[in-house]
Structure formats: structure tokens, C-alpha cells
Amino acid sequence: DAGVIQSPRHEVTEMGQEVTLRCKPISGHDYLFWYRQTMMRGLELLIYFNNNVPIDDSGMPEDRFSAKMPNASFSTLKIQPSEPRDSAVYFCASSLAGWETQYFGPGTRLLVL
């Protein structure tokens, strides 16, 4: 298996622009997680899905953030409009059965100018 795939790997955009991050989980994994990592706040869970259904989005910082999982092999995290404080590394992870063993993608490094 190719592992969790994320795109783009790097994104530089200007404040106010829409940003869409993409994730393909490992085939057969029922759980998908979106995380954000910054030096100040560390690794934070934003939202997670079970069988394509959003279970908990309490970690999503603001209404500017939204996530979807239209099918078992694809998820998006959208920021609209983006702000400089959204600059971070965004990781997608998937797992077979919940929290225990999560496989992380390579991450998307987002810089909002």
C-alpha cells in the first residue's frame, strides 16, 4: 500500500484566498483524521470521520474551516478565507479501528502570506 497520500505537499497563498487540502487514506481504513501542527500549539486534532461520517469537529478553529469525506477514499479540508495564522503543517491520518494505531500522511505545509 502507498500509505496515506496528501496533496499538495506545499502551498503558499495570500491572505483571503481559498485553500483546499486533499487526503487519500489507506484502503480499508474506516477512520480518517485531520490534524494541524504548529510550534506554538503542537499537534491538534481538527476533525475525524468514521465510515465517511464526521464524528467530532470540535477542534475546527473557526467557521472558515470545513472538511468533507464524500467517499471512503477521499477527504478534503478547506479554509476559506485563509489568514496568516492558518500557516501550519496539516496532517491527514487514517486507522483501521479508531485511535490506537494511526498512519499519518506526509503533511501539507501551508504558508499564508
Add this chain to the structure above:
Amino acid sequence: GQSLEQPSEVTAVEGAIVQINCTYQTSGFYGLSWYQQHDGGAPTFLSYNALDGLEETGRFSSFLSRSDSYGYLLLQELQMKDSASYFCAVNRDDKIIFGKGTRLHILP
């Protein structure tokens, strides 16, 4: 409230043994996970403890004491490639919370 505490940095010598501690305060505790992250890389799963005791996986072992709200990661026969950040994470029934990470420096 909920919190995890782990040392920010630890230094050890190649070939030695190092222990990274993690204490937590949280309700609805399910288990304690450990992840390794190299600079510029993604977190990689190392171990998971749901019950008290020691779990061993090769050179790495992880320990949990639920009564003490405490766990540790033990790395043996340290190699230079073990230089990385190590995160403990507490799994609750509806959340996962990561510690700030421990930066492990290994001296030759």
C-alpha cells in the same frame, strides 16, 4: 481539565538507554500512545498501552500505570537515527490529545 506533561528535551549517548516520561490528567482515559517524528517528517506510530504494564517492540518499550496517570517510553541501544521528537498521546472516548513532544538528542 486535561493535560499531558513530558520533558521538552532529553540528551543521551549512542548505545545507551533513555526513558521519556509522560504524565497526564484527563477524564475518560482509554489508552496512551507514543509517536516518533523526525524533523520535517510525519508522526510515526510506535506503541499503544491500554492496560497497565510493559509493551515491548524491538528496541522500544512502553509502560503504563493507570493508577499513577503515568507512562514512559524506553529506548534501548540508542542509534543516531533515533534522534527525533517523541510524542505521547492520550486517547479518550471521543478525543486524542498529544503532548508537546520530547526532543531526543543523541551524542556519538
